[in-house]
Amino acid sequence: MLHVDLDAFFASVEILDDPSLVGKPVAVGGSGDRGVVASASYEARRFGVRSAMPSVMARRLCPDLIMLPGRFDRYEEYSRAFHRVVSDLTPDFEPLGLDEVFADLRSLRRLNVRPISGARALRERIRDELKLECGIGLGRNKLFAKLASKKAKPRVVDGQLVDARGVYWVNRATEERWINEMPVEALWGVGPATAAKLRHLGLPWVRDLARIDEASLARHLGPAMAMTLAAYARGEDAREVVVDRGAKSVGHDQTFARSLRGHDEIVSELRGHAGVVARALRERHYVARTISVVVRFDDLTSVSRSQTLAFGVDDDVAIASIGEALVSSIHIEQAVRLLGIHASNFLERSQNQVQLSFGIETPSTNARVAASAISGARQAGHEALRDAIDEVRQRFGRTALGSLSDLGPTGVDPATQQGRAAFGPEPSGYVTD
DNA sequence: TCTGGGGTCCTAGGACCC
DNA sequence: TCTGGGGTCCTAGGACCC
Numbered sequence: 001m002l003h004v005d006l007d008a009f010f011a012s013v014e015i016l017d018d019p020s021l022v023g024k025p026v027a028v029g030g031s032g033d034r035g036v037v038a039s040a041s042y043e044a045r046r047f048g049v050r051s052a053m054p055s056v057m058a059r060r061l062c063p064d065l066i067m068l069p070g071r072f073d074r075y076e077e078y079s080r081a082f083h084r085v086v087s088d089l090t091p092d093f094e095p096l097g098l099d100e101v102f103a104d105l106r107s108l109r110r111l112n113v114r115p116i117s118g119a120r121a122l123r124e125r126i127r128d129e130l131k132l133e134c135g136i137g138l139g140r141n142k143l144f145a146k147l148a149s150k151k152a153k154p155r156v157v158d159g160q161l162v163d164a165r166g167v168y169w170v171n172r173a174t175e176e177r178w179i180n181e182m183p184v185e186a187l188w189g190v191g192p193a194t195a196a197k198l199r200h201l202g203l204p205w206v207r208d209l210a211r212i213d214e215a216s217l218a219r220h221l222g223p224a225m226a227m228t229l230a231a232y233a234r235g236e237d238a239r240e241v242v243v244d245r246g247a248k249s250v251g252h253d254q255t256f257a258r259s260l261r262g263h264d265e266i267v268s269e270l271r272g273h274a275g276v277v278a279r280a281l282r283e284r285h286y287v288a289r290t291i292s293v294v295v296r297f298d299d300l301t302s303v304s305r306s307q308t309l310a311f312g313v314d315d316d317v318a319i320a321s322i323g324e325a326l327v328s329s330i331h332i333e334q335a336v337r338l339l340g341i342h343a344s345n346f347l348e349r350s351q352n353q354v355q356l357s358f359g360i361e362t363p364s365t366n367a368r369v370a371a372s373a374i375s376g377a378r379q380a381g382h383e384a385l386r387d388a389i390d391e392v393r394q395r396f397g398r399t400a401l402g403s404l405s406d407l408g409p410t411g412v413d414p415a416t417q418q419g420r421a422a423f424g425p426e427p428s429g430y431v432t433d
Numbered sequence: 434t435c436t437g438g439g440g441t442c443c444t445a446g447g448a449c450c451c
Numbered sequence: 452t453c454t455g456g457g458g459t460c461c462t463a464g465g466a467c468c469c
Binding site for chain 1: 460465468
């Protein structure tokens with residue numbers, strides 16, 4: 001198993017695209033009071049800046065930090081190029097986020113290529129063709145390959161950058177040493193909460209997990225986690241490389257610089273979010289049967305609501321209507337700092353079974369209204385129009401046409417409970433910006 | 434310093450079917 | 452008349468990963 005991890009990915013792409021940033025402390029992330037660092041250059045890391053750190057703290061540690069907002073379309077381009085390079089080594093690879101890849105190298109045996117040679121060649125090509133640095137780990141399974149790639153990467157020790165080995169291969173002796181020396185939080189799947197539980201149980205080391213009875217571990221962590229951790233502690237990891245893992249959900253969340261107050265503010269933001277999710281679905285030719293919303297309050301507590309329909313949706317207004325119905329079912333007494341909407345339970349768009357005239361079994365009146373809105377949309381020929389809008393936007397840019405979600409009314413006429421208002425017979429709402 | 438936004442997987446309870 | 456055990460689906464929440 002091979003694991004590649006690109007160094008400081010987002011920050012490195014920014015520096016490649018703007019050479020004036022070379023040698024400077026650069027971070028990508030939100031710059032506001034509620035922002036966090038998504039990626040930091042090694043110059044920034046020398047000051048202690050780390051990803052997932054609140055931006056306020058990063059700036060305190062490094063006053064000259066150059067904070068960039070992030071251009072994810074650009075990172076995706078680089079990511080695709082990265083995957084093309086990996087695919088030349090083997091087609092058996094699995095991306096993890098934009099900047100990591102697992103690859104099963106067993107097929108290289110037939111070609112008489114040693115894993116270590118393949119890894120070195122891959123690293124050279126990433127450097128030559130993408131101008132990016134990376135760490136590569138080789139091991140018996142995903143667990144060790146991932147731990148090894150971390151060892152292969154440059155580290156900051158006492159504010160100084162320690163050179164990277166580039167490629168790190170874990171042999172049996174090293175495996176055993178790591179199992180004996182590693183704290184539990186070094187394991188995949190052990191975060192702050194699980195680490196705290198394990199410390200509480202007197203099991204702070206991976207070697208402690210090897211001696212504890214799995215059944216008693218399961219009582220505290222659940223059966224799945226217990227089984228996984230017990231296996232890891234024996235150096236076993238059965239996870240295979242899955243090529244083309246299809247997406248299971250898409251969503252859009254946003255934390256607001258100023259928390260939202262009142263139903264109207266929330267609904268108007270929700271419509272924009274619904275449009276983002278709907279477009280993502282259509283790009284993938286999926287429809288989603290389940291729509292969920294999440295609301296985070298100023299005290300950082302969150303509430304979610306979801307609803308599964310008998311058929312799939314991929315339409316801005318339909319998803320917004322369902323989202324509104326769900327949000328309306330939440331008791332909102334505080335200001336809202338985050339609002340999210342997600343779609344899951346995908347069907348291929350071509351496989352969608354649409355019911356136009358049957359009553360739809362749903363627990364709430366609002367959802368029935370949403371369903372009738374969907375029917376209304378289809379009957380009004382709205383779908384073809386929307387696809388045309390998507391196509392125009394694809395060819396001429398996203399701002400070439402005004403956004404459907406800016407139309408205003410919810411798409412549901414409260415008097416008639418009909419979903420005709422926004423779809424209407426006349427499409428004059430869709431004129432250009 | 435006070436915690437983003439993109440996701441995945443697991444758990445527990447309830448409804449429902451056979 | 453009161454009851455089981457297996458299984459699926461849905462919902463809400465939580466933990467984790469990059």
